Amino acid sequence: MIGRLTLSDFRNHADALIVPDQPFVLLTGDNGAGKTNILEAVSMLAPGRGLRGAALRAMTRQDGGGSFGIAAEVDGVVLGTGVSADAPDRRQVRIGGVASSANALADHLSIVWLTPAMDRLFLDSPGGRRRFLDRLTLALHPGHAAHSARYEAAMRARNRLLTDLRRADPAWIGALEAQMDEHGTALAAARADLVARLNRQLVDQPDEPFARPLIRIAREDGASDEPFGQRLARERRRDAAAGRTLSGPHRHDLDVIHIAKNQAAALCSTGEQKALLLSILLAHAALVSADRGQPPVLLLDEVAAHLDPSRRAALFDRLRETGGQVWMTGTEDSLFNELNGATRLHVTAGHVFRSAA
Numbered sequence: 199m200i201g202r203l204t205l206s207d208f209r210n211h212a213d214a215l216i217v218p219d220q221p222f223v224l225l226t227g228d229n230g231a232g233k234t235n236i237l238e239a240v241s242m243l244a245p246g247r248g249l250r251g252a253a254l255r256a257m258t259r260q261d262g263g264g265s266f267g268i269a270a271e272v273d274g275v276v277l278g279t280g281v282s283a284d285a286p287d288r289r290q291v292r293i294g295g296v297a298s299s300a301n302a303l304a305d306h307l308s309i310v311w312l313t314p315a316m317d318r319l320f321l322d323s324p325g326g327r328r329r330f331l332d333r334l335t336l337a338l339h340p341g342h343a344a345h346s347a348r349y350e351a352a353m354r355a356r357n358r359l360l361t362d363l364r365r366a367d368p369a370w371i372g373a374l375e376a377q378m379d380e381h382g383t384a385l386a387a388a389r390a391d392l393v394a395r396l397n398r399q400l401v402d403q404p405d406e407p408f409a410r411p412l413i414r415i416a417r418e419d420g421a422s423d424e425p426f427g428q429r430l431a432r433e434r435r436r437d438a439a440a441g442r443t444l445s446g447p448h449r450h451d452l453d454v455i456h457i458a459k460n461q462a463a464a465l466c467s468t469g470e471q472k473a474l475l476l477s478i479l480l481a482h483a484a485l486v487s488a489d490r491g492q493p494p495v496l497l498l499d500e501v502a503a504h505l506d507p508s509r510r511a512a513l514f515d516r517l518r519e520t521g522g523q524v525w526m527t528g529t530e531d532s533l534f535n536e537l538n539g540a541t542r543l544h545v546t547a548g549h550v551f552r553s554a555a
C-alpha cells in the first residue's frame with residue numbers, strides 16, 4: 199500500500215502530495231485536470247514504461263527544469279523514480295535511498311491497471327494483450343521483467359546477426375539462442391503458471407455481474423514440444439529470410455473466452471469485454487494477495503463511468519474485498535456517492551485538493 203506519494207514536475211503536476219489514509223483513493227476533476235497523470239505516476243513505481251507506455255521525456259513537465267521525480271512510501275520503504283535534466287531518457291530508481299534497477303521495484307509492489315485505452319485490448323494487436331499478461335504475471339513472479347528484458351536483448355542481437363547469416367559466427371548465434379532459450383522458457387513458464395492459477399481462481403467466481411472468463415495462451419508460432427533453443431537453431435534460415443525471429447514467447451497471445459456465452463472476448467460487446475477484464479483483475483488480486491500476502495495496487499482509470507448503478511455497487515464491493523489499495527478516477531463525484539472508505543481528492547489544473555468527505 200502506498201502511504202504517501204509525492205510528484206515533482208511530473209506531467210502537469212509541478213508539486214503534488216497525496217497521503218492516502220483509506221483503501222480507496224478517488225481522484226475526481228474535469229477532463230485534462232491531471233487525474234490519469236497521477237495514476238501514471240503510480241504505475242511508474244513498477245518496472246516498465248507505465249500505464250501509457252510513454253517515453254520518459256513526455257513525462258517531464260513542459261515548463262519545468264527538465265527533470266521529474268516520483269516518490270512513494272510503501273510499508274516503510276521509500277520507492278523513488280525519475281529522470282534528471284542531464285539524462286532525460288534514463289530512468290533512475292532508488293529503493294530505500296539506494297540506486298536500484300527498475301525491475302527491483304517488483305519486489306516491493308505489484309501494480310495492475312485498467313485504462314479506457316484497454317477497452318480495445320481484445321480487438322487490437324497481440325502486443326497490448328501480452329503486456330497485460332506480463333503485468334499480471336509480474337505480480338506473481340517478480341523476476342519476470344528481468345527475464346523479459348534479457349530475452350528481448352538476446353533476440354535483438356540475434357536478429358542483427360541473422361541479417362548477414364553467412365558471415366555471422368554460428369557459435370555467437372548459438373550463445374544468443376541459449377540465452378533466449380533460458381529466459382524465454384522462464385517467461386513462458388511464468389505466464390503458464392499465472393494462467394493456470396487464474397483459471398483455478400476464476401472457477402469459484404460468479405458469472406454475474408461480471409462475466410467469467412476462461413484464459414488461455416495462444417501460440418502464433420505454433421505449439422511445439424521441441425526444446426526452444428534447438429528450434430531456434432533449426433529455424434535460423436527461415437528467421438533470416440523473414441528478418442525477425444518467428445518463434446518464441448514474444449509471439450504468444452492472451453486468449454480470453456466468455457464462458458457463459460462460449461464466445462471469444464473480441465466478439466463480446468464493449469461492456470462485456472470490460473466485465474471480463476474486471477473479472478480477471480479481481481481474481482488476480484485475490485491470487486496475488488494469497489501468494490504474496492499483499493494484494494496488488496489497482497489503478498482504475500474511469501471504470502465507473504460506463505457501469506450501471508448495480509454493477510458499480512458490485513464492483514466497489516468486490517474491490518473492497520481484495521483488501522488492497524484501489525486508485526480510481528472519474529469526472530463526476532456522484533459516481534462514487536455510495537463508496538465508503540475513500541480518500542477523496544479533487545484535481546484541477548495540476549493541483550490536488552482534499553475534498554470534503
Ligand SMILES: Nc1ncnc2c1ncn2[C@@H]1O[C@H](COP(=O)(O)OP(=O)(O)OP(=O)(O)O)[C@@H](O)[C@H]1O
Binds near residue numbers: 227231232233257259
Ligand atoms: N509533460 C507534460 N507537461 C505538462 N502538461 C502535460 C504533460 N503531459 C501531459 N500534460 C497535460 O496533462 C493533462 C492531461 O492530464 P490527464 O490525462 O491526467 O487528464 P485527466 O484528468 O485524466 O483527464 P480526462 O478526464 O480527460 O481523462 C493535459 O492537459 C495535458 O496537456
